[in-house]
Amino acid sequence: MVTMLRRRAVSSVIPLLVVVLGVFFLARLTGDPANLYLPLSATPEMRAEFAARNGFDQPLITQFGDYLAQVAHLDFGESLRTAQPAGEAVLRAFPATLQLAGWTMLLAIVGAVVIGSLAAYRPNSVTDRVASFLSSTAASVPDFWFAIMGVLVFAVTLGWLPTSGTSGAAAWVLPVATLLIRPFGVLVQVVRGAMVSALSAPYVKVARAKGARESRVVFGHALRNAAAPALTVAGDLAVGLVNGAVVVETIFGWPGIGKLMIDSVLQRDFAVLQAAVLLTALVIFALNILVDVCHALLDPRVRQRAAA
Amino acid sequence: MAQKDMSRFRWPALLLQDRFAFAAALVLVAVAVCAVLGPLLIGDLATRQNLRDPGREPFSLDHGWAFVLGSDSLGRPVAARLIAAAGTTLSVAVPAVLCSLAVGSVWGMWAGYHGGWRESVSLRVADVILSFPSLLLAVVVLYVFSPSAVGIVVVLAVARIPVYLRTARAESAELRSRLFIDAARTFGTTGWASIRRHVAPTVLPTLLTVAALDFCFVMLTESSLSFLGIGIQPPDVSWGLMVAQGRQELQSAWWIAVFPGLAIVITTVSATVLAAWARLSTDPGQRWRHGLRRGGSRLRRPRPARGDVGPGPSPTAESAPTGEGPDLTETPPPPLAVSPAHAVSPAQAGAPVAGADTLAVDGLAVDIRTPAGPVPVVRGVSFAVRSGETLALLGESGCGKSMTAHAVAGLLDPAAEVVGGQARLDGEDVLALGPRARRRLAGPGLSIVFQDALSALNPVLTVGTQLAEPFRIHEGLSRRAARARAIELMERVGIPEASSRAGAYPHQFSGGMRQRLLIAMAVALRPKVLLADEPTTALDVTVQAQIMDLLAELRSEQRMALVLITHDLGLVAEHADRVAVMYAGTVVETGPVTEVFGRPNHPYTRGLLESVPAEQHKGSRLDSIPGSPPDPRSVPTGCAFRTRCPMAREVCAGHRPTLAGTGADRAAACHFGKELADA
Numbered sequence: 001m002v003t004m005l006r007r008r009a010v011s012s013v014i015p016l017l018v019v020v021l022g023v024f025f026l027a028r029l030t031g032d033p034a035n036l037y038l039p040l041s042a043t044p045e046m047r048a049e050f051a052a053r054n055g056f057d058q059p060l061i062t063q064f065g066d067y068l069a070q071v072a073h074l075d076f077g078e079s080l081r082t083a084q085p086a087g088e089a090v091l092r093a094f095p096a097t098l099q100l101a102g103w104t105m106l107l108a109i110v111g112a113v114v115i116g117s118l119a120a121y122r123p124n125s126v127t128d129r130v131a132s133f134l135s136s137t138a139a140s141v142p143d144f145w146f147a148i149m150g151v152l153v154f155a156v157t158l159g160w161l162p163t164s165g166t167s168g169a170a171a172w173v174l175p176v177a178t179l180l181i182r183p184f185g186v187l188v189q190v191v192r193g194a195m196v197s198a199l200s201a202p203y204v205k206v207a208r209a210k211g212a213r214e215s216r217v218v219f220g221h222a223l224r225n226a227a228a229p230a231l232t233v234a235g236d237l238a239v240g241l242v243n244g245a246v247v248v249e250t251i252f253g254w255p256g257i258g259k260l261m262i263d264s265v266l267q268r269d270f271a272v273l274q275a276a277v278l279l280t281a282l283v284i285f286a287l288n289i290l291v292d293v294c295h296a297l298l299d300p301r302v303r304q305r306a307a308a
Numbered sequence: 309m310a311q312k313d314m315s316r317f318r319w320p321a322l323l324l325q326d327r328f329a330f331a332a333a334l335v336l337v338a339v340a341v342c343a344v345l346g347p348l349l350i351g352d353l354a355t356r357q358n359l360r361d362p363g364r365e366p367f368s369l370d371h372g373w374a375f376v377l378g379s380d381s382l383g384r385p386v387a388a389r390l391i392a393a394a395g396t397t398l399s400v401a402v403p404a405v406l407c408s409l410a411v412g413s414v415w416g417m418w419a420g421y422h423g424g425w426r427e428s429v430s431l432r433v434a435d436v437i438l439s440f441p442s443l444l445l446a447v448v449v450l451y452v453f454s455p456s457a458v459g460i461v462v463v464l465a466v467a468r469i470p471v472y473l474r475t476a477r478a479e480s481a482e483l484r485s486r487l488f489i490d491a492a493r494t495f496g497t498t499g500w501a502s503i504r505r506h507v508a509p510t511v512l513p514t515l516l517t518v519a520a521l522d523f524c525f526v527m528l529t530e531s532s533l534s535f536l537g538i539g540i541q542p543p544d545v546s547w548g549l550m551v552a553q554g555r556q557e558l559q560s561a562w563w564i565a566v567f568p569g570l571a572i573v574i575t576t577v578s579a580t581v582l583a584a585w586a587r588l589s590t591d592p593g594q595r596w597r598h599g600l601r602r603g604g605s606r607l608r609r610p611r612p613a614r615g616d617v618g619p620g621p622s623p624t625a626e627s628a629p630t631g632e633g634p635d636l637t638e639t640p641p642p643p644l645a646v647s648p649a650h651a652v653s654p655a656q657a658g659a660p661v662a663g664a665d666t667l668a669v670d671g672l673a674v675d676i677r678t679p680a681g682p683v684p685v686v687r688g689v690s691f692a693v694r695s696g697e698t699l700a701l702l703g704e705s706g707c708g709k710s711m712t713a714h715a716v717a718g719l720l721d722p723a724a725e726v727v728g729g730q731a732r733l734d735g736e737d738v739l740a741l742g743p744r745a746r747r748r749l750a751g752p753g754l755s756i757v758f759q760d761a762l763s764a765l766n767p768v769l770t771v772g773t774q775l776a777e778p779f780r781i782h783e784g785l786s787r788r789a790a791r792a793r794a795i796e797l798m799e800r801v802g803i804p805e806a807s808s809r810a811g812a813y814p815h816q817f818s819g820g821m822r823q824r825l826l827i828a829m830a831v832a833l834r835p836k837v838l839l840a841d842e843p844t845t846a847l848d849v850t851v852q853a854q855i856m857d858l859l860a861e862l863r864s865e866q867r868m869a870l871v872l873i874t875h876d877l878g879l880v881a882e883h884a885d886r887v888a889v890m891y892a893g894t895v896v897e898t899g900p901v902t903e904v905f906g907r908p909n910h911p912y913t914r915g916l917l918e919s920v921p922a923e924q925h926k927g928s929r930l931d932s933i934p935g936s937p938p939d940p941r942s943v944p945t946g947c948a949f950r951t952r953c954p955m956a957r958e959v960c961a962g963h964r965p966t967l968a969g970t971g972a973d974r975a976a977a978c979h980f981g982k983e984l985a986d987a
Contacts, residue, residue: 015436026452122722136584140524140576144535145551145569152558152565202758203766205719210778210829211750214743224768236438243443247532251555261444262536265451277448284439299768300813 008292012285019281023274024067076275079264086271090257090279096166097249097256101241103172104179108187109234116191116230117218123196131188138185143244147178147251164253175252179244183237190233194226201225227298235291239284329585332578339575342394350388365563378563380553386567393545393568397575400460400540401526407465409519412472417503417511419473420480427477434470442467446533455538464526475518479511513586520583524576531572547572665692665732666869667716667754667837672729672739674708674715676940685940686711687893688729690967693869693886695836698860700880700901701873702916703890704937709873712890713839715739717756718746733837751778755835759842761822765814771798771825772810778832793832801828801858820851824858831862837869838862844879856883877920881905886973889913892938892948895967897981899974909976909985911953947979955980 042050051057055066070076076086119131154174155163165171198204199222207221245258253259257276264272296302342349365378377386419430446463453459483506531548533539540546547568554565674686686708693699703709714720716731718738730737733753738746758764766774775794779785785793791810798806801824814822823843830838840859844852860883863870872884880887880901887904889897889912897910908914915933935952938944944951950960959979967977970985978984 012439014432015439018436019440023448026448136580137573137577140528140573140580142528142531142535142548142551142569142572142576144532144548145565145572148551148555148558148565149569152562156559200721202760202764205714206756206758206764206826206829207766207777208719209717209750209754209756211747211781212777213747213781216781221766221769225766239439239441242441243529243532246443246447246536250536261447262538265447265538268451270451273448273451277444280444281440284441288439301767301815304813304815 005289005293008289012288016281016285020068020071020278023277024064071278074275076278077271079272080269081264081267081272086269086275087279089272090260090275093255093257093260093276094279094283096254097245097258100172100175100179100248100254100256101238101245104176104183104241105234105238107176108180108184108237109230111184112187112191112230113223116188117195117223119188119192120195120199121218128192131192135185135188135192138181139189140185141181143178143182144247144251146181147174147248150174150177151251164251166254171252175248175254178248178251179241182244183234183241186237187230187234191226191230194229195222198222198226224298228295228302231291231294231298235287238287242280242284326585328581332581332585335574335578336582339394340398342391343398344395346391346395350391377567378561380564381557381561386550386564389545389550390547390567390571393547393550394571396457396540396544396546397527397530400457400464400530401523404461404464404468404526404530405519405523407461408468408522409472409515411465412469413476413511413515415469416473416476417480417507418499420477420482421484421499421503421507423481423484427481430473430477434473437467437470443529443532446529447536447538450533450538455533455541457540457544460530460533460539464529468522468526471522472515472518475515476511479514480507483507483510517583517587520579520586524579527572527576527579664694666695666734667871668692668730668732669712669716670730670732672712672715672731673727674711674720674724675727676724678723680941682725682727683940684727684943685724685893686715687943689890689893689895690729691888691895691898693837693871695869696864696867697886698863698870698872698884700884700887701871701890702875702877702880702887704875706937706940707890708893708940709890710841713756713841713871713873717754717839718750719756748782751782752833752835754837754839755830755833756839756841757823757827757830757843760846761819761826762814762846764826765822767814770811770813771817775810775825775829775832778829782833797828797832798825801825803828819847820854823847823851823855827855827858827862831866831868834866835868837871839871839873841873842875843872845874845876852879859883877905877916889916892943893940894948894977896949896978897974897976898967899971903971903974907985909970909974909981910978911955911980911984912949913976914984915952915954947977 055063058066074087076090078084079086079089082089115131115135119125119128122128150161151163151174154161160170161173162168162171195218199218201222203225204217204222207217212220242258245256246262247258248254249256249259250262257280261273261276264270264276377390379385380389415430419427442464445467446460449463450459480503530539531546531551534546534548535552537552540549542549550568551565554561554563554568557564669692670690672686672689673684675682675684689708689712691699691701701709701712711720711724715724715726716738720726726739729739731739733749738749738754741749765771772791772794775797776785776787776790779790779793780787783790795806795810798810803809803821803824809817814825817825823846827843838859843859844855847855856879859870859872862868872879874880884901886899887897887901888895889904889910891912897904897908897913899909904913905917908917912933915931918931919933933952938948938951944961945964946962947953947956947960947965950956953960957979963979965977965979965981967975968981970976970981974985975981976984
């Protein structure tokens with residue numbers, strides 16, 4: 001287990017390094033970094049002063065060393081808008097997004113397991129067809145439009161839910177629902193597919209031949225085998241939640257990392273954008289390892305392969 | 309290749325059959341037409357501000373067709389803007405999808421075809437790109453190089469290359485191991501030529517399906533970016549941009565935001581439906597499943613209205629188990645079953661103590677539901693087995709012998725259904741039982757051993773847990789007590805160090821040990837009847853003998869009735885007391901093994917025995933039965949074997965022979981069975 005974690009950590013450090021490098025070169029290779037960091041109206045003197053202060057007049061290799069040292073200390077420079085350290089701004093915004101994403105994934109996984117299993121239990125039944133159609137529609141509805149329709153119906157017309165903010169349970173409904181719809185739609189289809197093949201496996205017949213009740217056959221025998229492919233996709237979807245968070249947080253004024261990123265793009269606040277991107281990459285790195293641990297817990301064959 | 313050409317011919321017809329897919333295709337064609345002809349149709353209506361007509365309500369034709377969906381706050385008609393935006397959407401999505409399809413598929417085929425470092429490096433690159441949220445990638449890149457349509461195309465194309473790379477790699481790596489690629493290599497065909505000629509045609513259909521799904525993803529990402537203000541920039545029109553604009557006026561003019569969103573949903577859902585349809589129609593296995601109707605559950609099958617038939621043999625030899633009476637209330641009689649199977653159970657055909665049959669199967673019929681209607685795969689099978697006896701169900705693959713066993717055990721796939729007959733376990737018809745009563749019998753009454761022990765054991769549960777399950781379910785034992793019984797059982801079937809091995813998983817055992825575990829599980833509750841479905845086929849010869857010995861020991865120890873399903877004549881000769889030979893879904897001959905093998909009363913049995921190399925035939929030509937077993941969908945009329953039978957005459961085409969006694973405890977379904985017996 002420990003060996004596996006170590007090996008997996010080493011191999012997923014590569015994407016993390018690519019992101020770190022990518023951000024560095026994007027910022028340097030497009031010309032004067034001052035163009036990225038400073039407002040367009042900056043005078044040549046301001047630019048020169050900025051370059052000297054941040055070491056942009058140094059050779060590239062020195063700059064890279066400084067950059068790595070800064071990143072290692074989570075020092076991403078100051079926000080143009082607030083003059084606060086960019087790293088702090090990002091860390092302040094993170095919990096809001098994590099909470100939103102956590103609830104969403106929890107609901108998506110539980111709901112998809114229940115509905116996907118029901119659909120897979122009798123392939124091509126009415127339940128299956130309805131579930132398949134709704135889930136494929138859910139997976140192809142644009143989240144920003146879904147959010148706006150939610151606001152139109154439940155906030156503007158009916159007045160049941162607030163249009164933005166984070167106070168009270170009602171404020172969570174529309175953001176979570178919007179963020180939920182795509183991962184839920186995809187997961188239902190994945191769970192269904194995995195369960196259809198698990199339920200037609202010989203070991204399921206053996207379980208029935210032992211006189212096991214259907215609930216035990218489905219949840220005790222089939223589901224654990226179907227969990228592995230679903231888990232892989234759930235991991236990818238959790239990474240994809242960052243996409244959704246950008247949209248949802250912008251629409252509902254949610255003070256999370258997604259809104260922070262869009263705001264810093266629109267106001268050209270490169271320090272904050274860079275900090276947000278690198279921290280997101282770090283979280284994704286941790287998430288991938290978590291998915292691997294879950295795989296090993298679920299499947300003894302993965303454990304054995306990892307130990308070998 | 310021939311198959312591919314055929315499918316090319318048939319796809320328009322298939323598309324018309326599926327109304328959903330047809331509608332989806334129409335929608336996509338309409339979007340494409342709007343994109344191409346849109347500029348001619350609407351001129352500058354979409355962008356010209358018209359302050360005389362701001363905020364017109366939709367669904368009125370008073371101001372011309374362009375205003376049918378209302379107008380925005382600058383008086384621009386929504387309908388015209390929708391059409392203009394279709395062009396923008398396609399001009400981003402189509403190039404992006406084509407670029408990533410081209411690059412990703414060529415790269416993936418190259419990596420998969422060659423394997424080795426090229427494969428692992430490519431996969432690692434794909435992992436890196438995919439592990440980063442694409443929208444975030446787009447945000448950063450579009451920040452650095454200000455937003456533009458070209459920028460979006462490039463970012464999305466790069467972000468989606470790994471999807472095609474992975475698919476193409478997986479498919480061509482699988483092809484790499486196939487023989488025809490090796491053959492091409494032997495002839496000196498170069499890598500690229502091989503890929504073009506052999507790999508690409510096979511991989512392309514899958515890739516196109518992926519592309520259709522990817523089209524949705526690219527469209528959604530583009531509209532998200534435009535909505536967020538970092539994608540398509542005004543004055544260009546995009547559906548995402550229109551939603552963003554409509555959001556500002558949500559309270560006063562809902563239609564501005566609603567219609568472009570609907571346009572996105574309808575287009576993406578159409579592409580999804582079409583992709584799903586394409587997957588179904590290129591994969592015959594999937595289409596098969598797709599065409600199944602739900603049908604009644606086998607467990608809810610009404611009890612055959614033959615209540616007067618008690619335990620033991622049927623009153624007359626002419627009783628017709630299938631094709632008559634209310635047995636077939638659920639499905640119409642199979643069109644290809646020529647005549648009702650006037651089967652006679654072997655018990656009637658001269659068995660001495662018929663009442664002692666532990667399991668008596670009588671006229672069992674099973675259909676498989678297919679899109680083209682039910683196909684009868686088991687067509688009136690009858691046999692009986694007594695406790696302590698081994699009956700071999702012998703037949704070639706596809707003759708319905710496994711299907712028979714699964715039907716008796718109540719383990720048919722949802723697509724298969726028992727449509728007639730009985731299976732009496734100690735006189736009680738198990739096929740008529742409800743699910744609960746059925747479950748009570750599963751284990752102590754009827755039990756089954758499967759062929760492939762690796763897939764028949766649950767890979768994620770310890771063998772101890774799986775062996776303890778029968779005791780937990782039927783005897784309500786505690787976890788600890790059940791585990792102790794499981795360990796005893798493992799010792800009984802000869803697993804060394806049982807108590808420590810109980811915590812191990814199936815993949816940690818050898819093939820023979822796994823088969824022992826499976827047998828242990830099946831005999832845990834001392835079943836009256838054990839169905840062994842090709843229990844040794846997957847094993848090597850020495851292990852085979854051990855497993856058969858174990859089964860024989862357990863049979864005599866527990867006084868079980870053993871039904872041995874096999875295609876192995878040697879196994880039957882060595883281990884079975886009686887044999888029922890099956891052909892094309894029916895039993896063609898039954899009797900004691902020594903007698904049947906010594907003097908077969910059916911030409912098929914005779915043909916089978918003659919095709920076995922044996923000492924006495926040494927030096928002479930080995931005979932085999934000409935032709936091959938019939939497809940269940942087109943079994944010949946009359947006798948199913950007549951097209952391959954050396955003795956076939958006119959009567960064989962007209963009348964289906966029934967299983968009739970040909971001697972003491974013997975029966976054959978042949979018009980000339982008596983002649984053969986007396987010859």
